Amino acid sequence: xxxxxxxxxxxxxxxxxxxxxxxxxxxxxxxxxxxxxxxxxxxxxxxxxxxxxxxxxxxxxxxxxxxxxxxxxxxxxxxxxxxxxxxxxxxxxxxxxxxxxxxxxxxxxxxxxxxxxxxxxxxxxxxxxxxxxxxxxxxxxxxxxxxxxxxxxxxxxxxxxxxxxxxxxxxxxxxxxxxxxx
Amino acid sequence: xxxxxxxxxxxxxxxxxxxxxxxxxxxxxxxxxxxxxxxxxxxxxxxxxxxxxxxxxxxxxxxxxxxxxxxxxxxxxxxxxxxxxxxxxxxxxxxxxxxxxxxxxxxxxxxxxxxxxxxxxxxxxxxxxxxxxxxxxxxxxxxxxxxxxxxxxxxxxxxxxxxxxxxxxxxxxxxxxxxxxx
DNA sequence: CTAAATTCTGTACCCGGTTCATCTATGAAC
DNA sequence: GTTCATAGATGAACCGGGTACAGAATTTAG
Numbered sequence: 001x002x003x004x005x006x007x008x009x010x011x012x013x014x015x016x017x018x019x020x021x022x023x024x025x026x027x028x029x030x031x032x033x034x035x036x037x038x039x040x041x042x043x044x045x046x047x048x049x050x051x052x053x054x055x056x057x058x059x060x061x062x063x064x065x066x067x068x069x070x071x072x073x074x075x076x077x078x079x080x081x082x083x084x085x086x087x088x089x090x091x092x093x094x095x096x097x098x099x100x101x102x103x104x105x106x107x108x109x110x111x112x113x114x115x116x117x118x119x120x121x122x123x124x125x126x127x128x129x130x131x132x133x134x135x136x137x138x139x140x141x142x143x144x145x146x147x148x149x150x151x152x153x154x155x156x157x158x159x160x161x162x163x164x165x166x167x168x169x170x171x172x173x174x175x176x177x178x179x180x181x182x
Numbered sequence: 183x184x185x186x187x188x189x190x191x192x193x194x195x196x197x198x199x200x201x202x203x204x205x206x207x208x209x210x211x212x213x214x215x216x217x218x219x220x221x222x223x224x225x226x227x228x229x230x231x232x233x234x235x236x237x238x239x240x241x242x243x244x245x246x247x248x249x250x251x252x253x254x255x256x257x258x259x260x261x262x263x264x265x266x267x268x269x270x271x272x273x274x275x276x277x278x279x280x281x282x283x284x285x286x287x288x289x290x291x292x293x294x295x296x297x298x299x300x301x302x303x304x305x306x307x308x309x310x311x312x313x314x315x316x317x318x319x320x321x322x323x324x325x326x327x328x329x330x331x332x333x334x335x336x337x338x339x340x341x342x343x344x345x346x347x348x349x350x351x352x353x354x355x356x357x358x359x360x361x362x363x364x
Numbered sequence: 365c366t367a368a369a370t371t372c373t374g375t376a377c378c379c380g381g382t383t384c385a386t387c388t389a390t391g392a393a394c
Numbered sequence: 395g396t397t398c399a400t401a402g403a404t405g406a407a408c409c410g411g412g413t414a415c416a417g418a419a420t421t422t423a424g
Contacts, residue, residue, distance in 0.1 A: 080361070121299060143361060146357070174324055179328075182316075
């Protein structure tokens, strides 16, 4: 297994993605054309779209986080909120330079920010499906919506470089205790 | 005031929108081309795009709801959650046939559903700005995110024809009391 | 009536994305 | 090593949303 064919495919996919990210980092997402990417990666435009369904996917394919899996696989003594909180607490520490580049690229393009919303909508649906095993369906959807919107808000803070432990704490306190006091 | 120029503009804008909605209702959003709309409305394509910034805007311009204004203008004795809840309670009763058509059009087009997310992101930002007058900024953003995600979830139920008084009640109970019990 | 400011129009173009027919390289069988 | 089916790559033509531009038409002001 892992014949020549599949190795080459993986190689091509990787080359396309790397070339694209380099160009995006240099000149911004909106100022790079898919024709340029294809040319620089030495593939035909059609080929590029066989590997990535859209230009946005070149960037966003790598940013999906599997909240549904995280929640489904949590310890017995942890609540749903705990599971998501634990994961977000790790986010605060992420500071690889490569992540910073990614954030810069995404933040600088309205198209990518919209695409990010779409990704998150998918995550929300997955999470709702998992929660539906423990709650009635409507509650599951409402919880998934609130959880993901909190994650998104924290992600935005992260993008602005303002994500702190305290912000995470307050976010999940609000989720757990509600807005009655506010 | 209300010179000929402005009257004609309003007229043209209205004609474009009506023609577009008729075509969308007949054949679906994705199967109607902006060239067709422009032709049917007897304007040039360029003109159409001067009135509406995108094809999606032809449908979505009419669905913005001013939650920020609703919250800002609430009675002194009502909480933020109350204000939004009151507004959503009215939504349950909406059943004009024209609304049903709109829902059918939006639900039938992925592009419009994505566009709707973008509209909601804008509403969230506006709401956060209003809440920032009463809360610290991070809390304001978190609250706005949770409120709007709840509204969106309810809107989805509405789209599916499953929005009930009970669903609204449970949604806002969850918002006010949090997820601790779940 | 004339001149200036606005708006509309057609044309040509760009870019993301798809279709199609064709060609090349791979892997399997002999 | 040759043959052959097939997956995959290719270029070129095309589609639809959206924009740039230059010029024509029309409202408004003087």
